[in-house]
Amino acid sequence: MTGTPSYNRFETLAWRYMRLSGVLIIPLVFGHLAIVHLINSVATIDYQWVVETRWAYLGWRLYDAFLLWFAGLHGFNGLRTVINDYVHNRTANRVLNYGAALFLILVLALGSIALIGTPIPEALANLP
């Protein structure tokens, strides 16, 4: 045989990412669930609570950022494989894949803007 065979690195990477992010998402998602559904009630959670009680601390912002990015990309990659499995028409496949990618970018951008852009209330920022 001649020449160097070319590997599809993207698919290999995507497969590895699914395994790794899957493991990471488990504690992130269950932690999130416990905080917003068990420890607190969804009825009492509002903008004020998020900004003043949670996002006052950098650690929680990072937690939410990890959840946003890992779960977002994990979900998108899963959707991509489902589309590639079931949608055989080339045009429809492309439209759906690009649509899913656009949606992902929108969600990640909105989430990231909120996480980075929301100011820390000054009174709380000075707490130990």
Add this chain to the structure above:
Amino acid sequence: MEITLRIRRYNPEVDEKPYWAEYTLENVERTDRVLDLLHRVKWEIDGTLSFRRSCAHGVCGSDAMRINGMNLLACKALVKDFVKGAKGRIQVEPILGLPVIKDLIVDMDTFFEHYRTVMPYFINDEEPPERERLQSPEERAIFDESTKCILCAACTTSCPSFWANETYLGPAAIVQAHRFIFDSRDQAASERLAILSEENGVWRCRTIYNCTMACPREIPITQLIAEVKKEIGRR
């Protein structure tokens, strides 16, 4: 015992669509094979019933079919595996995911096309030694399981990923590739792994384990696919 055989039948020259036909057989032995029952229907009741079979002893891999919802070789499936009492029903239909040609016979072209894609033959351009290319028992053991495949297609046609998308090479082709990728005497592992690293290669495997359950040779197929995935990741 009395067995009612429910067979999915289809003759494209006559029938508009497939239908279920029922045949009642008497004096069936518990140790009869489903293949024996199909023979009795063909020889005693309806000669137009069509199915593939050759060796009838689980080696040639011709008579894979869906029996009571599971992919099995009709020559290895015994009546007593399905019916406990004096009377019972057994359902037989063609394997799924491949176009039906007639009755239980499916068009295997796609299956063998995928088989050929992985270069399922020994490749080594070096001059062979005087006697033989030596290999230790340990080196041989690495691909022992994948040498057992008889290409019956029971695995590939039990795979939901293949049902959804027939461009997926499927478990059988990956097992055949495994047989040469891990053979210390072969030199084309990289080429085969490159083919299997594509979207239609190993990554369409979602570790469902249907293939492992379906294999009449008890090859741990899902495990072999995982070994190929790991090997691609290593390169």
